[in-house]
Amino acid sequence: MRLCLLLCTLALASGQGFTNPKKPAAVARKEDVKYIKCQACEALAKNALRQVKAAREGLKPGKKLDEMTIIEKVEKMTNPSKDEGEWIAKTDIEEEGSILKLVEHSEVGECNSDCKTIAKAVEAVIGDSDTDIAEELWKGTMNRSQFTNWLCHRQTDSCRSKPPPVPADRKPGPEFKVMDAQEAQMQKMMENMKEMGMGGQLWDRDSAMQEVAKGELGDDYDDDEITDMLSAGAPTASEGPGVLDKASDLAQDVLKSGKEKLSAAYTGAADLLSGWGSGDKPADTKTSEL
Numbered sequence: 001m002r003l004c005l006l007l008c009t010l011a012l013a014s015g016q017g018f019t020n021p022k023k024p025a026a027v028a029r030k031e032d033v034k035y036i037k038c039q040a041c042e043a044l045a046k047n048a049l050r051q052v053k054a055a056r057e058g059l060k061p062g063k064k065l066d067e068m069t070i071i072e073k074v075e076k077m078t079n080p081s082k083d084e085g086e087w088i089a090k091t092d093i094e095e096e097g098s099i100l101k102l103v104e105h106s107e108v109g110e111c112n113s114d115c116k117t118i119a120k121a122v123e124a125v126i127g128d129s130d131t132d133i134a135e136e137l138w139k140g141t142m143n144r145s146q147f148t149n150w151l152c153h154r155q156t157d158s159c160r161s162k163p164p165p166v167p168a169d170r171k172p173g174p175e176f177k178v179m180d181a182q183e184a185q186m187q188k189m190m191e192n193m194k195e196m197g198m199g200g201q202l203w204d205r206d207s208a209m210q211e212v213a214k215g216e217l218g219d220d221y222d223d224d225e226i227t228d229m230l231s232a233g234a235p236t237a238s239e240g241p242g243v244l245d246k247a248s249d250l251a252q253d254v255l256k257s258g259k260e261k262l263s264a265a266y267t268g269a270a271d272l273l274s275g276w277g278s279g280d281k282p283a284d285t286k287t288s289e290l
């Protein structure tokens with residue numbers, strides 16, 4: 001709740017938000033995992049090798065990559081909002097007759113149901129093999145084709161059998177849509193906060209706004225009224241006196257508490273928001289008057 005106040009205040013201050021009603025989160029199509037598991041495994045092998053190689057190259061001379069670091073990396077490789085799993089958000093599922101094809105894009109896309117499905121497939125590939133995968137990556141003795149063969153044919157059965165044909169009546173997935181760079185950054189930040197145990201159930205700006213308004217307005221309003229208020233614009237004096245001031249005061253309190261993590265988060269949020277004004281998103285005139 002406190003974190004939310006912080007973010008919401010920042011969001012309010014930036015003149016953003018108070019716009020869209022909540023966007024429903026995309027969900028994986030679990031029934032599609034079997035069609036893409038082998039390709040997801042091959043893509044994982046490629047990206048895992050690439051990332052570990054880059055991490056090694058980034059080390060100071062004489063330093064060695066430790067296995068724990070690689071285990072942590074592997075764990076994040078299934079998460080599209082982490083750097084390690086970003087490749088998933090750059091990958092799209094395309095329908096091609098009776099097969100589903102994974103296609104790589106150069107930019108990060110919105111994590112729609114295709115992205116969630118790929119993440120599920122990668123999770124299924126990794127399964128209980130995370131430490132074995134990390135160990136092999138740590139040893140670093142295999143080239144790409146050897147590692148792919150090991151991961152997808154031997155360690156796991158991801159590519160051992162041909163995927164079944166996709167039924168003709170399967171509903172095609174969503175189009176790949178490049179994600180707004182600031183939205184991507186915001187998501188990454190939320191993800192990091194969650195990792196630090198601060199995010200709670202926060203997912204996006206709109207839910208954050210909803211939460212702060214709820215906290216401030218209390219029991220006098222139900223969820224729907226708050227949603228209406230938010231989508232209509234800022235609460236008026238009669239609807240929610242001093243909401244902004246209160247949120248801002250609380251955010252200040254949180255900062256003053258001097259918790260390192262929070263202030264790091266705040267800096268992150270502030271940096272992020274300072275970029276928002278220059279973005280291509282039109283500012284909401286109603287809220288920018290605040």
Ligand SMILES: *[C@@H]1O[C@H](CO)[C@@H](O)[C@H](O)[C@H]1NC(C)=O
Pocket residue numbers: 143144145146
């Ligand atoms: C990978 O290593 C194997 C065994 O050393 C070798 O036969 C193969 O040509 C190598 N593949 C590539 C792409 O370098």
